[in-house]
Amino acid sequence: MSSESYPFIREVRSPLTEQQLKPLDDRCEVVQFCSQLNDKELSKLAEFLSAYPKVPLRVYGYETVRNLEFLRYFPFLRGFQTDVWAIESIEGLRHLSSTLEFLGLGATKSKAHSLRILERFPALKDLFIEGNSKDISALKHCVQLESLTLRSVTLPDLAPLTPLRSLKHLRLKLGGTKNLSLLPGIGTLIYLELWRILGLSDVTAIGALGDLQFLFLQSLKRVSALPRLERLPALRRVHLEDLKSIQDLEPVSRAPNLAELIVTDMPQLQVNAFSPFVGHKTLKVARVWLRSKKKQKEIEEMLNLPPTEEHPTKWNFKFAEN
Numbered sequence: 001m002s003s004e005s006y007p008f009i010r011e012v013r014s015p016l017t018e019q020q021l022k023p024l025d026d027r028c029e030v031v032q033f034c035s036q037l038n039d040k041e042l043s044k045l046a047e048f049l050s051a052y053p054k055v056p057l058r059v060y061g062y063e064t065v066r067n068l069e070f071l072r073y074f075p076f077l078r079g080f081q082t083d084v085w086a087i088e089s090i091e092g093l094r095h096l097s098s099t100l101e102f103l104g105l106g107a108t109k110s111k112a113h114s115l116r117i118l119e120r121f122p123a124l125k126d127l128f129i130e131g132n133s134k135d136i137s138a139l140k141h142c143v144q145l146e147s148l149t150l151r152s153v154t155l156p157d158l159a160p161l162t163p164l165r166s167l168k169h170l171r172l173k174l175g176g177t178k179n180l181s182l183l184p185g186i187g188t189l190i191y192l193e194l195w196r197i198l199g200l201s202d203v204t205a206i207g208a209l210g211d212l213q214f215l216f217l218q219s220l221k222r223v224s225a226l227p228r229l230e231r232l233p234a235l236r237r238v239h240l241e242d243l244k245s246i247q248d249l250e251p252v253s254r255a256p257n258l259a260e261l262i263v264t265d266m267p268q269l270q271v272n273a274f275s276p277f278v279g280h281k282t283l284k285v286a287r288v289w290l291r292s293k294k295k296q297k298e299i300e301e302m303l304n305l306p307p308t309e310e311h312p313t314k315w316n317f318k319f320a321e322n
């Protein structure tokens with residue numbers, strides 16, 4: 001797809017052409033490549049990107065590069081992501097400035113890459129790590145981190161995250177972290193997403209996140225009870241998806257200022273599971289998708305809220321940082 005038809009991503013490849021180096025659209029979110037670029041092309045790309053230091057650079061593919069030494073051309077970057085499966089070393093990250101604000105480390109074949117490199121990036125605000133936890137204690141140096149995504153990372157508990165006092169957004173996806181007891185001691189979370197965490201059964205700790213605004217729970221097959229949310233006055237949106245062991249939604253109805261409820265792909269729920277939300281003082285929208293139009297209609301009539309016209313997962317949800 002050309003940059004003209006899709007302005008949010010600029011794809012470059014070898015041979016590098018003037019067309020690929022046309023000025024970026026103001027909406028461009030990333031410049032990326034998945035074909036090997038020679039030194040001359042890398043230098044030319046760096047010269048081009050130096051005019052857009054806030055636009056991240058991404059390299060991806062199976063074996064596009066073997067290491068990240070090419071980053072010597074890009075010391076000015078504010079954001080960088082690598083998604084190269086066969087990469088043999090990430091030590092080339094040392095070429096990036098200590099003022100780096102976003103870093104994405106995608107899954108690699110080798111699990112031996114040390115995360116100690118994070119020590120040189122104290123200004124990081126957004127970090128994505130997939131499939132690697134070696135030396136994850138280095139996170140303690142990322143004192144300004146506001147957003148963290150851990151995908152396919154297994155930790156015995158959340159102790160490595162407790163030094164992150166500025167953390168606001170936390171996403172735990174896949175992996176096998178079963179103990180969330182330290183969750184209330186991590187930053188000041190306003191957004192929490194838990195997705196397909198194998199073995200996780202107890203989410204009680206969520207009930208102590210007093211600043212939480214948006215809760216997203218998906219595909220947690222061992223979770224049979226939702227957390228009590230009466231101590232979460234800031235909570236506005238709750239999204240529940242594919243929680244096959246959940247039968248009771250009453251704990252969610254206790255959220256005193258809940259404005260939006262999204263429940264999807266939970267066909268086991270009966271209509272009366274939504275009765276605790278009848279007359280809820282702050283609930284304005286309920287988007288429900290139980291694979292049954294009959295149930296959906298009955299729930300809409302019972303709650304007397306705006307009808308659900310689309311599948312809830314098609315909606316984008318934003319939250320205020322008050």
